[in-house]
Amino acid sequence: MKNATEKVRKTVGSVIVNQKSSEYLLLKRADEEYLAGLWELPSGKVEESESLTEALIREVKEETGLTIHNKPHFIDTFEYRSQNIKHYS
Numbered sequence: 001m002k003n004a005t006e007k008v009r010k011t012v013g014s015v016i017v018n019q020k021s022s023e024y025l026l027l028k029r030a031d032e033e034y035l036a037g038l039w040e041l042p043s044g045k046v047e048e049s050e051s052l053t054e055a056l057i058r059e060v061k062e063e064t065g066l067t068i069h070n071k072p073h074f075i076d077t078f079e080y081r082s083q084n085i086k087h088y089s
Contacts (some may be wrong), residue, residue, distance in 0.1 A: 013043035
C-alpha cells in the first residue's frame with residue numbers, strides 16, 4: 001500500500017533484438033549523466049496522456065533514432081524502488 005508521500009512513476013523499457021544476428025541493443029550512459037557509463041536498455045517515463053505502447057515507441061525513437069513499425073509485445077511488468085520513487089513498467 002502506498003503512503004501519502006510516496007510518488008508513483010510509470011516507466012517503460014524495451015528489449016530490441018536483431019532477429020538475423022540475435023544481437024541485443026544496449027545504450028551506454030554519457031559521461032556527464034547520472035550513472036555515467038552504465039549499459040542499459042532503452043527506457044523512459046510514461047507521460048500522463050500516453051499509453052504504455054505510445055511511450056515505448058516514443059522513448060525508443062528519442063534514445064536510438066529507431067522507429068518501431070510492428071506493435072511491441074509486452075512481456076511482463078514489475079515494481080522496484082529507487083530514490084524514494086515507486087516505479088511501474
